[in-house]
Amino acid sequence: MGAEQAWLLAAVPAGMFVVLALFGRLLPRKGDFLGVLAIGTAFVLFFFVLHDFLHVGESNWPVVRDIKWSDIGSFHLRMGIVVDQITIVMFAVITTVALMVNVFSIGYMKGEPRYWWFFAVLQLFAASMLMLVMADNLLLLYISWELVGVCSFLLIGFYWEKRSATEAAKKAFITTRVGDVGLLIGIILLYKATGTFNIREIIDHAKSGDIGSTYLFVSMCFVFLGAMGKSAQVPFHVWLPDAMEGPTPVSALIHAATMVVAGVYLTARMLPVFEVAHGTTLIITIVGLVTALLTGFMALAQTDIKKVLAYSTVGQLGFMFVALGCGRPDAAMFHLMTHAFFKALLFLGSGSVILGTHHNQEMGKLGGLWKKMPVTGTTFLVGSLALAGVVPLAGFWSKDEILAATQTWSGGWVTILLGFAAIMTAFYSTRLFIRTFLGKPLDQQVYDHTHESPAVMTLPLVFLAILAAVAGLVVFNGVGRALGFPGGITEFVFLEEPERYHIVWSLAGGSVVLAVVGIFFGAWMYWGGSLVRSTRAAEFQPRLYEMIQRKFYFDELYQGMIDRVVLGFSFVVSWFDRYVVNDTGVDGSAQMTGYSGFLLKHLQTGKVPNYAMGIALGVVALAAAGLVVRG
Amino acid sequence: MVPLDNYLVLSAIIFSIGVYGVLARRSAVLILMSVELMLNAVSLNFVAFAAYLDPNRVAGAIFAIFVITVAAAEVGLALAIVIRLFRNRATANVDEAASLKW
Amino acid sequence: MTTEVLWWFFAVLIVGASLGVVAARSVIHSAIFLIGSLAGVGAMYVFLTVDFLALVQFLIYGGAVTVLILLALMLTRADVTGLPEKVNGPQAPFAVLVGAGLMAILIGVAVGTTWPGNVGDKALNIPIELISQKLFLDYGPPFVIASVLLLVALVGAIILARQEEGE
Numbered sequence A: 001m002g003a004e005q006a007w008l009l010a011a012v013p014a015g016m017f018v019v020l021a022l023f024g025r026l027l028p029r030k031g032d033f034l035g036v037l038a039i040g041t042a043f044v045l046f047f048f049v050l051h052d053f054l055h056v057g058e059s060n061w062p063v064v065r066d067i068k069w070s071d072i073g074s075f076h077l078r079m080g081i082v083v084d085q086i087t088i089v090m091f092a093v094i095t096t097v098a099l100m101v102n103v104f105s106i107g108y109m110k111g112e113p114r115y116w117w118f119f120a121v122l123q124l125f126a127a128s129m130l131m132l133v134m135a136d137n138l139l140l141l142y143i144s145w146e147l148v149g150v151c152s153f154l155l156i157g158f159y160w161e162k163r164s165a166t167e168a169a170k171k172a173f174i175t176t177r178v179g180d181v182g183l184l185i186g187i188i189l190l191y192k193a194t195g196t197f198n199i200r201e202i203i204d205h206a207k208s209g210d211i212g213s214t215y216l217f218v219s220m221c222f223v224f225l226g227a228m229g230k231s232a233q234v235p236f237h238v239w240l241p242d243a244m245e246g247p248t249p250v251s252a253l254i255h256a257a258t259m260v261v262a263g264v265y266l267t268a269r270m271l272p273v274f275e276v277a278h279g280t281t282l283i284i285t286i287v288g289l290v291t292a293l294l295t296g297f298m299a300l301a302q303t304d305i306k307k308v309l310a311y312s313t314v315g316q317l318g319f320m321f322v323a324l325g326c327g328r329p330d331a332a333m334f335h336l337m338t339h340a341f342f343k344a345l346l347f348l349g350s351g352s353v354i355l356g357t358h359h360n361q362e363m364g365k366l367g368g369l370w371k372k373m374p375v376t377g378t379t380f381l382v383g384s385l386a387l388a389g390v391v392p393l394a395g396f397w398s399k400d401e402i403l404a405a406t407q408t409w410s411g412g413w414v415t416i417l418l419g420f421a422a423i424m425t426a427f428y429s430t431r432l433f434i435r436t437f438l439g440k441p442l443d444q445q446v447y448d449h450t451h452e453s454p455a456v457m458t459l460p461l462v463f464l465a466i467l468a469a470v471a472g473l474v475v476f477n478g479v480g481r482a483l484g485f486p487g488g489i490t491e492f493v494f495l496e497e498p499e500r501y502h503i504v505w506s507l508a509g510g511s512v513v514l515a516v517v518g519i520f521f522g523a524w525m526y527w528g529g530s531l532v533r534s535t536r537a538a539e540f541q542p543r544l545y546e547m548i549q550r551k552f553y554f555d556e557l558y559q560g561m562i563d564r565v566v567l568g569f570s571f572v573v574s575w576f577d578r579y580v581v582n583d584t585g586v587d588g589s590a591q592m593t594g595y596s597g598f599l600l601k602h603l604q605t606g607k608v609p610n611y612a613m614g615i616a617l618g619v620v621a622l623a624a625a626g627l628v629v630r631g
Numbered sequence B: 001m002v003p004l005d006n007y008l009v010l011s012a013i014i015f016s017i018g019v020y021g022v023l024a025r026r027s028a029v030l031i032l033m034s035v036e037l038m039l040n041a042v043s044l045n046f047v048a049f050a051a052y053l054d055p056n057r058v059a060g061a062i063f064a065i066f067v068i069t070v071a072a073a074e075v076g077l078a079l080a081i082v083i084r085l086f087r088n089r090a091t092a093n094v095d096e097a098a099s100l101k102w
Numbered sequence C: 001m002t003t004e005v006l007w008w009f010f011a012v013l014i015v016g017a018s019l020g021v022v023a024a025r026s027v028i029h030s031a032i033f034l035i036g037s038l039a040g041v042g043a044m045y046v047f048l049t050v051d052f053l054a055l056v057q058f059l060i061y062g063g064a065v066t067v068l069i070l071l072a073l074m075l076t077r078a079d080v081t082g083l084p085e086k087v088n089g090p091q092a093p094f095a096v097l098v099g100a101g102l103m104a105i106l107i108g109v110a111v112g113t114t115w116p117g118n119v120g121d122k123a124l125n126i127p128i129e130l131i132s133q134k135l136f137l138d139y140g141p142p143f144v145i146a147s148v149l150l151l152v153a154l155v156g157a158i159i160l161a162r163q164e165e166g167e
Helices: A009-028 A028-056 A084-106 A114-136 A140-161 A163-194 A199-207 A215-229 A239-245 A249-258 A259-269 A269-275 A281-300 A303-326 A329-356 A374-388 A394-408 A413-437 A444-448 A457-476 A477-483 A506-530 A530-542 A542-549 A552-602 A608-630 B002-022 B030-051 B057-089 C003-025 C027-047 C051-075 C092-112 C128-138 C140-161
Strands: A063-073 A076-081
Touching: A009 A028, A009 A114, A028 A063, A028 A114, A028 A477, A028 C051, A063 A413, A076 A084, A076 A114, A084 A114, A084 A249, A084 A259, A084 A329, A084 A457, A084 C128, A114 A140, A114 A249, A114 A477, A140 A163, A140 A199, A140 A215, A140 A239, A140 A249, A140 A259, A163 A199, A163 A239, A199 A269, A215 A259, A215 A269, A215 A477, A215 B057, A239 A303, A249 A259, A249 A329, A249 A374, A259 A269, A259 A303, A259 A329, A281 A303, A281 A413, A281 A542, A281 A552, A303 A329, A303 A394, A303 A413, A329 A374, A329 A394, A329 A457, A374 A413, A374 A457, A374 A506, A394 A413, A394 A457, A394 A506, A394 B057, A444 A506, A457 A477, A506 A530, A530 A542, A542 A552, A608 B002, A608 C003, A608 C092, B002 B030, B002 C003, B002 C027, B002 C092, B030 B057, B030 C003, B030 C051, B057 C051, B057 C128, B057 C140, C003 C027, C027 C051, C051 C128, C128 C140
Parallel strands: none
Antiparallel strands: A063 A076
16 A cells, blocks of 8 residues: 555545445444544555655655546546645645544534434545545546535535525535636636646646746636635635534534635645746735735624634635745645644534533623533633644744745735734634633523533544644654654745745744734733623724624625626526527527418419419429520 | 421420410310320420431330320320319319319 | 422411410310311421321321310310300410410520531431331330320229219
């Protein structure tokens, strides 16, 4: 079992999906242990792949294996997998988080209807996501891309008895669809220019200047549209907060750690091409920056704990895109990894809170839960501090790397704005923690019935908390080498040249200051459980507060656009279909035939002389025509 | 004696007169007579060609014999039909036998 | 020289008689004119040295066909009183045009084409032995079929025209 058999990582969960979908209802315990078994197998296989990968050495990277898929005329398609450094990082993230989520779901989803279907779709999702990060050509990537979208749709709408859930699923699918169309157009444009779907060949073509620069710019913008849609960047961010309608393990797996990072993965994979297409990296950076800032604001005013985490996810994805725009895929992938761990931890932790308080997610009803849920509280604290970027937890190192990356933009404006976003991150994560776990309980009823979650749920929390604490240390070259890698993560994942990691003390110090400032401000605002200061702040500028609370009116804008533009256009199209195509074309041609028959029947007079005249005329006409033609 | 063209023009004239007769007259028997005129014109044409252009094969004359034969048979049958028609409708005018109209 | 004059005489006769056929008021008159026309064509056959055919023409057309037509006329007379009813059908004017056009085309083609072979001179002599030889040897099958055809026509005419019971 080597790196070339990495496709097994996707095949095992895919096979288990089929088993669970067909037989899940009939199995003992509805097959949840089979789900854990499948993902666990993938997790174990990952280590084999990793070992083999490191074993074959850098000169043999990336490890590629493909098969001939289709050969029609001049169209040749090979499909296969490629395992390189980015793939390894993604494998680590996906298998770990998916395993934790599967175990957690055994406890969380207990007693829910369609329990077996939940695990089945989790398997399908894991398989598609793993395939996505292994795909060596854009076609296979697009297929997996769509598949993960479908799984997201199925899982967001899991509680389809609730109207809000089905609406949210539709919204998610349609919003990402707009991006996906852009991605498809980009793929087709690239295919037309290079004649291949294979990613490495496209990168080579782009680097050797085969593609015209405007053409390349346009196609890469389309590709980035797809990434924006899937990763919920502004203006496509509207679907992710609504996606919280799905069960919390789904939020943890799909909408925090794996699917939403597909856009980051795609951009990182295609980054060499983005670098060649001038201007795209600036666009990527600006999109990421705007997203990080706007969603940071939006998170400040949310009271549903899952929604705060959703906006936080979108913001952190913005951070990753900023890193990519600065040409540092290592920083982006590093943050992707640490964020996956602590965000999944936070989501699962909130799932634990939800279950423990009997389905309460509003901060207005929580408070002081630490005493009743110590394990959840402690792990949640670790996650919040990691999110805020406190040294030496994982989030600090990755956020610091990103801030270091932004130094490439002259004038430092990117660094300053991103730093402000980092302060907001620390602020709202502190706010979330304090209002949920500290202070006085706001609803005594809820508080009395709260209990800690069972071990099947708390053990994944602990495991993820450990990862959130130490995962950041892989940035050090020594740690990396000790683990078998050629160096720290900056040496492992790189764009042009591996870069040895060295601490820039001024920047590191600055990051610490940012985190501390944010936490301090949050603590000052919310300590003690009294909302006096926060309500005063809200009333300070009521219009501004409302704008933030209404999420900058994006949803209203989109609804208005749909109502006016889309429905208006569809009215025109339906008019055309009814009156031109149907009445004139279909009915009209039938009526024309009937009418011409009605007119022509008068030729049948029944009188023989008329028919004889017809014959005679025909003969004369033919003879005359013959004469004219022959001269 | 007379060039070939004379015969051809003569038969053309007779043929056209026959066509006029078929189209313009009302009596069924008269239409049949006009058809006989046309057939005659055709036979004349054939024999003229045979005599002037076809030294040994006399195909035209043979053809004329057959035309006469078939014309006789046809006239017999056609008149039988006309008699039938007359019995059904008491008229031999073709204008009034128009029940197969739309 | 005389033959030419004679030819022209018969040509005018034929054309006149044909016009009589289609223009006569009474149908009986048309039948008489038809006899004249057919006889004229028979004379033409003599000029073309196929005497046998002239004989056949007189016998069959003048003898059988005309008698048949007169018989049919007799049987289908609707108005014995002889009140003049309209002779021409409604499409007569147009028929004139069609006829004239057809004539123009045919004459134009006939006169305008150069026919291969011996054209200007007199007709060649066609011996009857040649006709009989060809008719019974080379064109034997059509001859037999034609006789079958006559039989069929005979039977068919009888069936068509017979009187059913109660008529």
